[in-house]
Amino acid sequence: MSVLTRDEAQTRAQxxxxxxYTVDLDLTTGDETFESTSLIRFTARTAGDxxxxxxPETLHSALLDDAPLDITTLEGNRLPLRLGAGEHVLRITATMRYSRTGEGMHRFTDPSDGESYVYxxxxxxxxxxxxAAFDQPDLKAVFEVSVDAPEGWTVLANGITEQQPDGRWKAAxxxxxxTYFVCFAAGPWHSVRTEHAGLPFGIHCRRSLAAHLDADADEILTVTKACYDRFxxxxxxxYPFDSYDQAFVPEFNSGAMENPGLVTFRDEFVFRSAVTVTERxxxxxxxxxEMAHMWFGDLVTLRWWDDIWLNESFAEYMGYQTLNEACSDLFPDTWVDFGVTRKAxxxxxxxxxxxxPVAPDPESVPDTASALLNFDGISYAKGASALRQLVTWLGEKDFxxxxxxxxxxxxxxxxxLADFIDNLAAATDRDVHAWAEQWLRTTGVDTLTPALTGEGLHWKLTVDRDGARPxxxxxxxxxxDPSGDLVLRERRELDxxxxxxAELTGPRPALVVLNDEDLTYAKLRFDAVSEESALRGLSRIPDPLTRAVIWxxxxxxxxxxxxxxxxxxEIALAHLTEETELAVVQGVLGFARAQIADRYVTEEQRPAALATISEIARALLRHTExxxxxxxxxxxxxxxxDSATxxxxxxxxxxxxxxxxxxELDPELRWRILVRLAVLGATDEPTIAAELERDPSATGQEGAARCRASLPTPEAKAAAWSALFDTDDLSNYLFTATAQGFWQPxxxxLVREYVPRFYPAAIALSDRRGAAMAEAAGRYAFPAYAIDxxxxxxxxxxxxxxxxxxxLHRKLVDQLDDLARALRAREA
Incomplete structure (x- = not known):
């Protein structure tokens, strides 16, 4: 398939x-394909090609101004058009194929009840x-969508939908x-509807999750309304659209997608098992x-994909900040979780x-394939951190x-980006353009280290910076204090x-924490006295955000x-057992388990590492009885x-x-235990099958796939490998679950022979199944524990x-760099 280049998009936009667009879809023609007709009204400013x-699965016809086009000229994903100047109408009819990879029109049949859903x-x-579409972000248009759906289905779309007398669903x-914001979701949805600020609001999920959605509906809608009002x-x-629906859909590749008026979320957010307040x-x-995107992304959209950070960084910053302001009674300080997990x-x-760079040079994003690579921790977490620093420097009012x-x-x-910076500059006397060059056009992380000089009651604080950003x-x-607690004397603002x-008054502080409120983006180090105090007294610092910064x-x-x-x-063992901030405990334990125990210590050291994590867990269990x-x-x-040996x-x-x-063990905990037992060779196929019969849900299917791939036998590994790479039968979620089970430290x-087989297998899979599965293969099926x-x-x-x-290439570059880092960590 041809990718769209930036130059081609600019030429077409001119x-x-x-x-x-008038889009008509027929979803009643079977489980594999659907019928699609699009009628596009547009104007050519001059004559041109x-x-x-x-x-398509099959292209049936294409009419330009009622004259048939030669459909055999379709090459890859492009149908050529020769246009005269003036108004045109293009009508294209095709059969399209449903997806099982979370791309395009994804179709899912719920194993719990046999009901099907598409989105x-x-x-x-x-x-x-x-x-069919002129598919680039700067060719905006009005969309009218109608859908012929099976009986008993409800159709959701960007605008309010109504079922017509002939049974078809039509969206406003x-x-x-x-084009990338058009959305609809169809199926026998379970819905909870209400009104707020004169608009219809709704939340939706598949029927088998109805009881779980109902249990959380008040919280979800309370958060939604509070954020809406705060924005x-x-x-x-x-708010620029006619309704606000949120659909929790199955096998979704991302966390959510900001489709105007119909936000789609992965339906793991409809919690069917116990979760922590941090997960809520x-x-x-x-x-x-996603609601922030209704303005930044949907109302005002990037012109080309080099500015995707504008969408994501803004929504990331606004998501944490607005939730912090609007729902502080439910979630007291969202920035702690951001600092511990997201920022990392x-x-x-x-x-x-x-x-x-957060804002890459346009020339470095020459086409859609390269643009797809920038949906990462830089566009989200670093960009949000940069905006938080901008607000600190600029002031929220001017921002x-x-x-x-x-x-x-x-x-x-x-x-x-130039428009964005110009508009910020119009609201302040500060040099926003210079700030943007230093923060948004550069790469890497600065490191800040304190140095103190003086004696008695007179000390000076100097901040050494390894880097170039202000x-x-x-x-x-x-x-x-006399009890041993570390108490705040003052927070000193520094540029x-x-x-x-900086002149300090009083004796030398026991601890200096730079970036104490986590307002900038930089790595931190300590002077020798502060490092000793931090390591000895970390759990005795009163502010959880300060503890997060130190961790x-x-x-x-x-x-x-x-x-x-x-x-x-050892530091975690000394302090985590006294930690009360859940986000800190989850973040530290997650790093300790997934990185240190599984990758950063040698095989000989690993049992001791797991034993330490288990000791921390036992202490926390005693404290929470x-x-x-x-x-x-x-x-x-x-x-x-997870750490049981x-x-x-x-x-x-x-x-x-x-x-x-x-x-009591809910389904999530039961599958978690069974996976660990499988890894340890302490369960078998009949036990896995019995658990799947107990929980035949989609999550149960994934749990069983993960368990089967985790069994420590050559036969189990061969079967899992074949399912991953020799056929294309697995959906995106079942592929992920199988891959997660396959590789175990x-x-x-047992799996050493599969390490060299991974690369040709992943390349072939990516070529057959596309970018989403390539990303999944690179992320989950990579031999991450072959550390040598x-x-x-x-x-x-x-x-x-x-x-x-x-x-795939980008994912493997990252994986191999992480592998090299793990090797270096083992030498520390």
Whole structure:
């Protein structure tokens, strides 16, 4: 399939003015394909040649101004058009194929009840899998969609839908939208509907999840309404669409998608098992994130994909900040979770060979294939961190004034980074253009280290900066009180680079924490006295955000080889058992388990690492026996299961259906235990089949696939490998589950023969199944636990294979860099 280049898009945008699409879809023709007719009204500003895109199973007809086109000229995804100047009508009829990869029109049949559902995910260039279109973001148009759906189905779309007397569903015409925002979802949905601010609001899921959605409906709608109201306090432009629906859909590749008026979410956010308040907060943040897109992304859209960060960074920042403001009673401080987990994603991405500026040069995004690579921790977490630093430097009042200028000038249109910066500059006297060059056009992470000089009651604080960006930070100065707690003396605002050292009054602080409120994006180090105080008194610092900043610094030190992995685990053992902030516990345990125990320590050291994590979990379980902290207890139970090196204790939990002292085992915990038992060779196929009969849901199917691939036998590994790479039968989610089970640190010798087979198999799979499955293969099916120089060299040799599509190549570059880092960490 041809990718669209930036030059081609610019040429077509100069030629065409697209006004209106009428899209008719028939979903009643079977489980494999559907019928699609699109009628496009547009104007050619001059005579010229161009093309329309579609990826049909069968192209039946194409009429330009009622004259038939030669459909045999369709090459790849392009049907050529020769146009005279003036108005035109293009009508294309085709049979299209449903997807099982989460792209285009994804079809899913629920194993719980046999009901089927379809939904669209048309991002980047996947609208072509559903209907013909001039597929680029700056050719906005009005869309009218009608759908013929099976009896008993409901159709949701960007606008309010109504079923017509003939049974067809018709959606209200949209405002001007980019092609990738068109969305509909059809099936026998379970819906909860209400009104707010004069608009219909709805939340929807498949019927088998109805009870779980109903249980959380009040919370979901409370968050939605509160964020809606808060955005209207911030933004002068009112919400620009006629309704607000949120559909939780199966086998969704992303967290969510900001389709105007119909946001789609992965339906794991309809919690069918116990979750922590931090996981509920994550769902709420995603709701806020996608709602922010209604303005930044949907109302004002990027002109080309080099500015995707504008959409994602803005929504990421606004998601956390607005949730913090609107729902503080439910979620007291969202920035702690951002600092511990989300921000680490940005730091890691920014230190790989594949790093790029937050706002890349347009020439570095020459086509849609390269644009797809930039949906990473830089465009989301680093970009959001940069915006948070901008607000700190600029002031929220001026920042919002600039944003509102941006919305007013470009409503229902397209804008670029230059437009955004110009609009911010119109609201302030500060040099926003210089700030953007220093922050948005550069790569890498600065490192800040404090240095103190002086004696007695007179000290000076100097901030050493390894890097080139300006920072406005808060330096936290802490003293140790008689009880041993570290108490805040003051937070001193500093600009880095400094014009002169900061004068401190009083004795030397026991601890200096740079970036104490986590307002900038930089790695941190400590002076010797502060490092000793932090390592000794980390759990006795009162502010959870400060503790999060220090834990992040320790994580970076491990990754950079400045702190031995085993020492990190000992610090966690000393302090995590006293930690009360759930986001911190989850973030630290997650890093300890997935990175340190599985990758950063040697095979000989791994049992001791797992034993330390288990000891932390046991201590947390003892501390939570009174039932006062169910989220902390659930986190400890999960960590204990995942770190078990012998099967007896967790097998007894599975037999009893409960953990002693609680909680009772819900489906998520039962499958988690069974996976670990499979890894340890303490279960078998009949037991897995019995558990699947107990839980025949889609999640159960994934759990069974994960368990079967985890069994430590040659036969189980051969069957899993064949399912992954020899056929295309697995959906995106079943592929992921099987891949997650296949590679296990305990089974490195068993699967060693598959390491060299991975590269040709992944290349062939990517060529057959496309970018989404390439990303899944690179992320989940990569031999991440083959940590040795031979494996690294093998992978680097395959990077030169010109058959590898960009999505897979980028993922493997990152994986191999992480592998090299793991090797260095083992040497620390």
């Amino acid at each position: 030629l065409l003015d697209v006004q209106h 161009t093309f329309v895109e579609l990826k 669209t995910q048309l991002f980047m260039e996947d609208v072509q899998r559903v209907f 015409p949209t405002p001007p939208l980019s 209207h306090e911030k933004f002068e432009e009112p 907060q994550t769902r709420a943040m995603v709701i806020a994130h 994603w940005g730091y890691e991405a920014d230190q790989r060979p594949s790093t790029h 919002l004034a600039g944003i509102n200028i941006h919305f007013k000038r470009h409503r229902f249109g397209n804008a670029t 920072h406005r930070i808060a330096a936290g100065l802490y003293d140790r 880095v680079p400094q014009t002169e050292p 992040n610094a320790l994580r970076d030190m491990v990754r950079d080889g400045d702190l031995a992995p085993r020492d990190y685990l 009174d039932g006062e902290a169910p989220g902390l207890r659930l986190t400890a139970v999960r960590a204990f299961i 012998t099967p007896d204790k967790i097998a007894s939990w599975l037999d009893d259906g409960t953990v002693h002292g609680g909680p 305990e089974q490195s010798a 120089q031979e494996s690294l060299t093998l992978g680097e040799q395959h990077l030169d294979d010109d058959r590898m599509i960009p999505a």
